Amino acid sequence: xxxxxxxxxxxxxxxxxxxxxxxxxxxxxxxxxxxxxxxxxxxxxxxxxxxxxxxxxxxxxxxxxxxxxxxxxxxxxxxxxxxxxxxxxx
Numbered sequence: 001x002x003x004x005x006x007x008x009x010x011x012x013x014x015x016x017x018x019x020x021x022x023x024x025x026x027x028x029x030x031x032x033x034x035x036x037x038x039x040x041x042x043x044x045x046x047x048x049x050x051x052x053x054x055x056x057x058x059x060x061x062x063x064x065x066x067x068x069x070x071x072x073x074x075x076x077x078x079x080x081x082x083x084x085x086x087x088x089x090x
Contacts, residue, residue, distance in 0.1 A: 034070045037063070038067075041078050064076070
């Protein structure tokens with residue numbers, strides 16, 4: 001639908017998006033959602049399973065794995081404040 005809206009094929013839209021923003025559309029959206037999760041974990045007491053569900057993850061473990069891939073540490077480590085030497089202001 002998005003590609004049709006912009007009058008492009010899905011492949012063309014994704015390629016053009018990646019050229020401009022450095023990531024394919026799906027990866028960009030995922031990264032933005034994980035940034036929101038990072039802020040929620042750092043600044044609220046919202047349970048991780050609620051944050052994961054709000055982001056559309058079917059299970060908190062899937063969310064935790066994606067979070068770790070994105071930031072290099074677990075959401076639990078961020079929540080506990082045990083990131084010695086890690087800049088968690090991303």
